[in-house]
Amino acid sequence: MQKAAQQETRPAGRRRAPVVRRRGTSPEKTAQTRQTIADAALAEFLEKGFADATIESVAKRAGVAKGLIYRYFEAKEALFSAVVQQEIVHAHIDVDDSKKAAGESVEAFLRRTLVPSIRNIEKKSRADIASVVIAEGARFPALVEIYRRDVIDPLAQKIKRLALSAKKSGEIVDDHLIKNPHFLLAPIWAGIVINKFLDKSNPVDIGEMFERQLDMIFSGKGK
Known part of the structure; x- marks a missing residue:
């Protein structure tokens, strides 16, 4: 009863702010981003070798932020693994x-x-x-x-x-x-x-x- 009374005394027209839900990245978009990064890593490895390839250069080739690459690949070795999977295993x-x-x-x-x-x-x-x-x-x-x-x-x-x-x-x-x-x-x-x-x-x-x-x-x- 007390709860109901409180609801009744709420000023008219006052509504809760709507909850904004952000749409997550689609699986298709995620797969496309991974492939774009892997393609850039492949070009980087073949041009410079593994030692001289850098995450920064891969990001520049892929046209993405360096931080985005780390969301998909934790290290340069993981990038190489992705290249092997894409170009050979599959x-x-x-x-x-x-x-x-x-x-x-x-x-x-x-x-x-x-x-x-x-x-x-x-x-x-x-x-x-x-x-x-x-x-x-x-x-x-x-x-x-x-x-x-x-x-x-x-x-x-x-x-x-x-x-x-x-x-x-x-x-x-x-x-x-x-x-x-x-x-x-x-x-x-x-x-x-x-x-x-x-x-x-x-x-x-x-x-x-x-x-x-x-x-x-x-x-x-x-x-």
Whole structure:
């Protein structure tokens, strides 16, 4: 009753101020901002390397405030991880054994899925990102850990499963690829080192090297 009386004696026309609710950032806007920053970070890393890249320069490239970057990425290593995810992990390289068509051999599956990507590795940014890891990984171990965790280990595990399937079907006769799936990936790394560091004036065809490795593995010539 007392509460009701107080309400009745409130001066007429006096109303509570409306509550202003700010609209949060949409998921689409958040994703677009992250991509813009990651694109700027990619350009910065490829131009200057990891050591000389700065958050300030990334912000300037992206056209955003430096503080905004820290809302999405806590450090420069997190930016590098985002670049790896965007440019390599999500690059639609699907060699999961569950994607192999019925009756398709492992060799044919790898030639269909992996070879086209390897042939374009230098046309995209993937070889350049790997070269940053090679050049600066000793100084910045976090780069190696990011690349190993997000790229190398998942790919090696998928190749190992494919190697087990190939051994079971008789496509390969030994356990070399099962025990060391990096055997298949070795020409990629060799090609990147040659083209980016050892002999830039006489680059090798990384895609061709990879296909010849496939030939040796599945023909038995590499034994």
